[in-house]
Amino acid sequence: MRKFKILFVSPASYFSRSSVALLQQHPDLFQQPYDVQSNLLIEHKLVHHTGFSHAMSQLGHHVATVLPNIQTLQKQWAQENSVSYSETTWGTEILLAQIESIRPEIIYFQDYPPLPFAVWKNLKQTNPYIKKIIVHRGFPGYFDTLGFVDLLMVATRHLVTQYANYGIPARLLYHYFDETVLDSIQLLPVSYPITFVGNSGYSFGAGHATRYWLLKELLECTPIEMWLEETPPSKEDTSKNTLLSGTSLFVTRLT
Numbered sequence: 698m699r700k701f702k703i704l705f706v707s708p709a710s711y712f713s714r715s716s717v718a719l720l721q722q723h724p725d726l727f728q729q730p731y732d733v734q735s736n737l738l739i740e741h742k743l744v745h746h747t748g749f750s751h752a753m754s755q756l757g758h759h760v761a762t763v764l765p766n767i768q769t770l771q772k773q774w775a776q777e778n779s780v781s782y783s784e785t786t787w788g789t790e791i792l793l794a795q796i797e798s799i800r801p802e803i804i805y806f807q808d809y810p811p812l813p814f815a816v817w818k819n820l821k822q823t824n825p826y827i828k829k830i831i832v833h834r835g836f837p838g839y840f841d842t843l844g845f846v847d848l849l850m851v852a853t854r855h856l857v858t859q860y861a862n863y864g865i866p867a868r869l870l871y872h873y874f875d876e877t878v879l880d881s882i883q884l885l886p887v888s889y890p891i892t893f894v895g896n897s898g899y900s901f902g903a904g905h906a907t908r909y910w911l912l913k914e915l916l917e918c919t920p921i922e923m924w925l926e927e928t929p930p931s932k933e934d935t936s937k938n939t940l941l942s943g944t945s946l947f948v949t950r951l952t
Contacts, residue, residue: 748875
C-alpha cells in the first residue's frame with residue numbers, strides 16, 4: 698500500500714473544562730516551544746478526532762496535525778519558522794505557511810476549511826504537491842462551496858441526502874469514539890443504561906433546537922444520565938430567543 702503525507706487540520710477545544718485543567722497543570726504552556734504546546738494539546742484529547750491521526754500513522758502514513766484556532770500556538774510556530782503575518786489575517790497566512798512547510802499530498806479538514814473559499818478552492822493549483830482535499834462535517838451548510846472538495850464526508854444519512862439535493866456526492870462517515878481516551882482515565886465500576894456527554898445546545902439558538910428538546914424529552918421519560926458543559930446565556934439573550942425562554946430550570950437540573 699502506498700504511504701501518503703497527510704495534513705490533518707482540526708480545531709482544538711480550547712475553551713472546554715479539559716483545557717482549563719490542562720492550563721492549571723501547565724500554567725506556562727503557551728510560553729513553551731511549538732512542539733511542546735501542540736503535543737500536550739493532542740495528548741490531552743483537546744483535538745477533534747485524534748483517532749484519525751493515530752490510525753493513519755499505524756497504517757504507515759506520515760500525519761501532521763495543525764490546530765488552526767489556537768492563536769498563541771499558531772503564532773509560536775510562525776515565530777520559530779520566521780513567518781511574518783498580519784494581525785488581521787494571521788490565521789490564513791500562518792496556515793498557508795504550514796501547508797507549504799509540510800507539503801502534504803492530502804489535506805483532511807475536520808469541519809469547513811478555516812481559509813477563505815477563494816484560497817482553499819485553489820490550493821491544488823497553487824500547491825501542486827496537494828492531490829486531494831477532504832472535508833468531514835457533522836452539520837449542514839456551505840452547499841455552494843463544498844462541491845469543490847475531492848471528498849466530502851458527513852456524519853449522518855440525512856446530511857448525505859441534503860448535500861445530494863445540491864448535487865454534492867457526500868459519503869457517510871459517522872462520528873466515532875477514540876478508544877485511546879480510555880487509556881488516560883480511571884474507569885469506575887459503574888454502568889449507566891443511557892448517557893449523554895457534551896452541550897445540550899441550550900445557548901446555541903435554533904441550530905441546536907432539535908438536540909435540546911430531544912434531550913429534554915429523554916430526561917423526562919428515560920433513566921438517562923447527563924454530563925453537560927453549558928454556558929448560560931445572559932438575560933438579554935434569553936429574552937430575544939424563544940428557544941431559551943422559560944428553560945432555566947431545565948438547565949439547572951442538567952448541570
